[in-house]
Amino acid sequence: MHEIFINYRTKGGKDIAYRCEEALSERFGPDSVFLAGNGIGLGSDYTQALPRAVRRSRVLLVIIDEQWLDVPDPKRPGRRALANAQDWVRREIEEAFDSGVLVVPLLVGRHMEQIDPHRLPKSIEQLAVCQYARLQSRTFATDVAILGDRLVQQVPGLAGMDSRESEHAPDVPEGNPTVRNDHQSGGIGHVSGTFGTFVGESHSPMHTGSGDMITHKNSDGTTHVAGDNMGGIHHEHGQRHRRTRRDDDR
Numbered sequence: 001m002h003e004i005f006i007n008y009r010t011k012g013g014k015d016i017a018y019r020c021e022e023a024l025s026e027r028f029g030p031d032s033v034f035l036a037g038n039g040i041g042l043g044s045d046y047t048q049a050l051p052r053a054v055r056r057s058r059v060l061l062v063i064i065d066e067q068w069l070d071v072p073d074p075k076r077p078g079r080r081a082l083a084n085a086q087d088w089v090r091r092e093i094e095e096a097f098d099s100g101v102l103v104v105p106l107l108v109g110r111h112m113e114q115i116d117p118h119r120l121p122k123s124i125e126q127l128a129v130c131q132y133a134r135l136q137s138r139t140f141a142t143d144v145a146i147l148g149d150r151l152v153q154q155v156p157g158l159a160g161m162d163s164r165e166s167e168h169a170p171d172v173p174e175g176n177p178t179v180r181n182d183h184q185s186g187g188i189g190h191v192s193g194t195f196g197t198f199v200g201e202s203h204s205p206m207h208t209g210s211g212d213m214i215t216h217k218n219s220d221g222t223t224h225v226a227g228d229n230m231g232g233i234h235h236e237h238g239q240r241h242r243r244t245r246r247d248d249d250r
Contacts, residue, residue: 002034003158004151005057005101007092009081011071013063016108016135020061023144028161036088050088051095058155060096062089062127063135065108069119082121093124102155105132106147 004024008017014037021035034057040049054060073081081087096103105115105127117128133150135143152158 002039002053002056003028003032003058003155003161005034005054005060005092005096006063007060007089007096008035008063009068009071009089012065012067013108016065016106017063019140020063020106020135020144023141024148027148027163028158029163032158032161050092054092054095054101055099057096057101058157059102059104059151060092062093062103062105063108064105064112064115066112069115082124085121090121090124093127097124097126103127103130104151105130107132107134108136110134110136 006017006020008014017035018037021033021038025033034053036046036050039053040046069080069082071081073079073084073087076084082090084090093103095101103126107114112134114132115128117125120128133143133147135147148162148164152162
């Protein structure tokens with residue numbers, strides 16, 4: 001099922017429609033966007049394929065340039081194409097509203113104004129009050145990226161198809177980041193050329209920063225670390241003191 005259906009008029013909207021299809025397909029996948037020129041199989045009945053594709057979509061993008069409202073009906077000179085109930089641009093929009101598909105007008109160019117509802121057929125006058133997005137040729141890449149971001153927030157299913165989401169996902173560190181001191185062996189000093197602390201069979205609280213602390217106390221005596229881990233280590237047993245080698249004497 002295509003998530004995005006692009007509605008456009010051949011005169012005036014074809015180029016921007018194909019550019020939108022290319023950009024959105026690159027972001028959400030080749031099967032995410034329906035464009036009539038590419039989406040209907042050879043020999044298929046387009047009168048059935050188009051309404052069905054609209055109904056199966058989640059959002060219909062209506063590309064509207066400055067000539068969109070007044071494009072003439074090729075079958076009846078002097079009449080606007082939108083006035084013809086068989087006009088496919090109109091029929092696709094009607095189908096979207098009837099099916100509950102999200103309809104988003106895409107106003108092309110910075111001078112294109114929001115549509116006057118009085119100039120629309122009654123069946124699609126709701127289009128005039130739908131929140132629109134704007135596309136400009138010189139800022140197209142940025143505009144379509146912002147459009148994609150907004151669609152991800154509103155259209156269920158697009159977030160899981162969004163290639164940008166995976167590109168910006170935070171890296172998950174390998175292994176368990178939790179620090180544990182059980183079942184370890186060794187001493188305090190330099191590890192593989194980099195200063196660090198490794199503790200041999202610790203069964204009581206440890207301290208790896210600066211400052212004095214008591215690291216172990218039992219009936220046999222007390223181990224006292226003076227200063228930080230770069231300082232000396234003294235072992236107290238009764239009233240006698242014995243100085244061990246400093247770490248930097250190794």
